[in-house]
Amino acid sequence: MRWGAVAPPVAVVTIVALASLTGCASGEAPTAQRAAERFYSAVHAGQGEAACGLLTPRAAEDLPLGGESCAEAVLRARLPAADRPRPQAAPTQVWGDEAQVRLSGDTVFLHRFSRGWLVRAAGCTPRGEQPYRCEVGS
């Protein structure tokens, strides 16, 4: 079988892929963290409209119950007092367009849209192997 001629650029492409992937997440972590902090600041300030503007469209759509608005619902949600990075906690994780930010009293999940990071889920508590249970988003 004559299989000798195989494209050498494969190795180059592989190395480039490795390099780009290992470094992809680092620059976005502070931006995602600030987005999570802005969300909590808005909630604690009673600014429901502003807080809803920082939610993903799906989370903002799913949040209201009955005839209430998103702004009313996000202030009603039982969100913990959390607005700053948790000391000694695991650092913010960014993988692709998804992020997990650990604040002083909460774990927040975010998704990156063209207009920036938006909160996919907040008020989240771990459940072992199961997905986190979240007060906002699911």
Add this chain to the structure above:
Amino acid sequence: MRRFLRDNGLSLFFLVAFLLALGGQSIAGNADYNARQLTEGGAPISWVSYVTSSDFAVNVAENWQSEYLQFLLYIMITVWLVQRGSPESKKPGEQGRESDEEQKVGPHAEPDSPAWAKATGLRRTLFANSLGLVMGTIFVLSWLAQSVAGTANYNSEQLAQLQDPVTWLGYVGSADFWNRTLQNWQSELLAVLSMVVLSIYLRQRGSPESKPVGVPHQATGIEG
């Protein structure tokens, strides 16, 4: 130009086919990825963003590593194992690395032999194993790329499903990594097995991968 195309048609055909298939994969993969994003409440991404994403990288790398493993195994194992009747095999009794005379190295090299075949020491050893070394290196790099891109892709999916991400070591021990790896390996191994066995009894007239049509089934190591 015409002569260049004629003399290199086999390589050029597979290069063009490879690029077309890779381009097609990137377009179909981008559409599939965006459909999943919409289902999960995320945002679609551009083609450029997709081809630099971990989703595309892991899907490419997992196939590359298995293809290079397939050829690496075939190159190395056919040194030592034979299959009677197969044009892919050496004749029974010829197993092994063969003598310097048979391999035309050192003092047995011919005037037009590659320079490193005439050399001694490390250069000759390297050249004598260069095909396996390069294929093995590309296999390892591709598998490593699969594990790194796979970690990034798996963690992105974990976060989208509100679950904690894992470390690289955690991913390498995960069901996702081994499912991707073994599903590719099994198909490559089956393809090689089919080629070795079917080529004993079946023919493809004019193909160097087949015995000539009239050669007996028992004849080994004869390519058309």
